[in-house]
Amino acid sequence: MMTALFSLTGQRALVTGASRGLGQAIAVALAAAGAELICTSSAVGGCQETVQKIIAGGGKATALAADLSDEKVVEKLAADALATGQIDILVNCGGTIFRAPAHQFPMQEWHKVIAVNLDAAFLLSQRIGAAMIARKQGKIINIASMLSYSGGITVPAxxxxxxxxxxxxKALANEWAQHNIQVNAIAPGYFRTDNTAALQADTERNAAITARIPAARWGEPEDLAGAAVFLASRASDYVNGHLLAVDGGWLAR
Structure with missing residues (x-):
C-alpha cells in the first residue's frame, strides 16, 4: 500500500532544465518511480545524457529543445509536449542566473532571468494546467530557492x-486545488551545480555557507529525488501551495 502511494507507473512527466544538475536528477528519479519522461533543455541534443540514463535504468524518455527566454518558443514547447499525449506531471526546473552588483545590473540580463525563471514557468503551468483542469488531475512542481526567502548578494533578478x-x-494552488491539481515547490538549499559554481569557487563564501548548514555539506542533485517523487505522487494529494525546503537544515539555523 505504502509503495503504491509513491509509484508513478502510468504517469507522464515533463521536466524542463533536465540536461544536467537538479533537473537531470529529478527526471531520473521520476523515471525510477515509473514515470515516462519528456526531458527538455535549451539546446538540441542537450538532454541526450539524461535520456540515456533513464533508458539504461529501464525507463522511457524522449527529449525536446526550447529556449525558455522566448515566449513563443515556450508556447510551442507546451503544444508539442501535449501533442505527444497526456502530461500528468510538470516540473518547472529550467533556470538561469546572472551575477552583478545591483547598481550595475544590466537590464538585458534582468529581463532574461525573469523570462526564463518566472515567465516560462507560468506559461507552461498555464497551458499544461488547462489540460489538467479539464481532466481534474495533475501535479505541478516549481523549483524555488533559498532566495525565495532571503535577498542574496549580487543576484537581484x-x-x-x-x-x-x-x-x-501559492496563487495557482489556490485556484486549482479544487480541480484535484496539486501545485507545490521545492526550495533547494546550496547544491553543487553549475549555477553555484562561483560560490563554490569563492573560498570564503563556500566556508561560510558550509558552516551554516547543519548537515555540514552542500547538497548533491540526487538529494532532491525523494522530495520530487513525493510531490509528483499520490502521497502528496493533500499538499497544496507548499514550499518544501531541501536544504540540509539551512533555514533552521
Whole structure:
C-alpha cells in the first residue's frame, strides 16, 4: 500500500532544465518511480545524457529543445509536449542566473532571468494546467530557492524570480486545488551545480555557507529525488501551495 502511494507507473512527466544538475536528477528519479519522461533543455541534443540514463535504468524518455527566454518558443514547447499525449506531471526546473552588483545590473540580463525563471514557468503551468483542469488531475512542481526567502548578494533578478515563483505556486494552488491539481515547490538549499559554481569557487563564501548548514555539506542533485517523487505522487494529494525546503537544515539555523 505504502509503495503504491509513491509509484508513478502510468504517469507522464515533463521536466524542463533536465540536461544536467537538479533537473537531470529529478527526471531520473521520476523515471525510477515509473514515470515516462519528456526531458527538455535549451539546446538540441542537450538532454541526450539524461535520456540515456533513464533508458539504461529501464525507463522511457524522449527529449525536446526550447529556449525558455522566448515566449513563443515556450508556447510551442507546451503544444508539442501535449501533442505527444497526456502530461500528468510538470516540473518547472529550467533556470538561469546572472551575477552583478545591483547598481550595475544590466537590464538585458534582468529581463532574461525573469523570462526564463518566472515567465516560462507560468506559461507552461498555464497551458499544461488547462489540460489538467479539464481532466481534474495533475501535479505541478516549481523549483524555488533559498532566495525565495532571503535577498542574496549580487543576484537581484534571480532573487526576484524565485520570490515570485513562491507566490505563483501559492496563487495557482489556490485556484486549482479544487480541480484535484496539486501545485507545490521545492526550495533547494546550496547544491553543487553549475549555477553555484562561483560560490563554490569563492573560498570564503563556500566556508561560510558550509558552516551554516547543519548537515555540514552542500547538497548533491540526487538529494532532491525523494522530495520530487513525493510531490509528483499520490502521497502528496493533500499538499497544496507548499514550499518544501531541501536544504540540509539551512533555514533552521
Amino acid at each position: 534571480y532573487t526576484a524570480s524565485k520570490h515570485a515563483i513562491a507566490g505563483v505556486t
